[in-house]
Amino acid sequence: MRVEFINPFLSSMLNVMSTMAHMELTPEKPKLKKGETSMGDVSGLIGMISPEAKGSLSITFDAPLALATMKGMVGEAPDEINDEITDLVGEITNMVTGGAKRLLSEKGFDFDMATPIVVSGENHAIHHKSKGPIVVIALRGELGKAYIEFSFDE
């Protein structure tokens, strides 16, 4: 696993949430996913392809945290996950991956991003199926947790 990938994805996520939604999340220590499952209610997923490696990223939110993020961005939010929220999670996924892409490009690792897919459904679980280890970073907000996960074939 490329440890140098962790900070670009983490700092991009913290930056997007802070600047777009005025929300400060507290990251827990990044770790390798082994057996345990991160569950959530709405997730943004995106594929990444570089000449050296292929991979996938997911950002999974508890519903109350996703709704609070919308409220932080535009001042109001629906009562439950709807198309506005899945659009927002898709945009956050694009922005976080785009920010990490710029940071990683400075380190000489260039990748292209596919288009995001958003999954909604109470308590779903995400399983990255690349060949490499899966890095998971939990982030705590006042109203719930988010998880960034990524994995590359290597």
Next chain:
Amino acid sequence: MRVEFINPFLSSMLNVMSTMAHMELTPEKPKLKKGETSMGDVSGLIGMISPEAKGSLSITFDAPLALATMKGMVGEAPDEINDEITDLVGEITNMVTGGAKRLLSEKGFDFDMATPIVVSGENHAIHHKSKGPIVVIALRGELGKAYIEFSFDE
């Protein structure tokens, strides 16, 4: 929407299910997704990138159909969605996309595939967030439905 993309994905799906799991699925008429939501219990998702377009594909299964697919492939299956099933759905997603990639390459459209992500969770919904229309093809099996969906930025 590129109508010529439909048959490569559909015929690759029918071929994978038939040859790997001895399962004949009956496709319904492909259509553009407008408002309605395909729900399922386990989904394989993958990103696609070409010089001309970026996109995403999903294959969503009802749980009984996913379990029957495992049984068709290896003779036995667990009682519920577990890691074996999510591995299988990830492999099917890779095989279907790889088959479509070969067929589309013959038509002069080349794309690269990212690595698959599998989502598990009762009744989740998939929302493709590329800029183009979303094509959805429902497939009926004896024990449930599957849905192929794909979308490209254009």
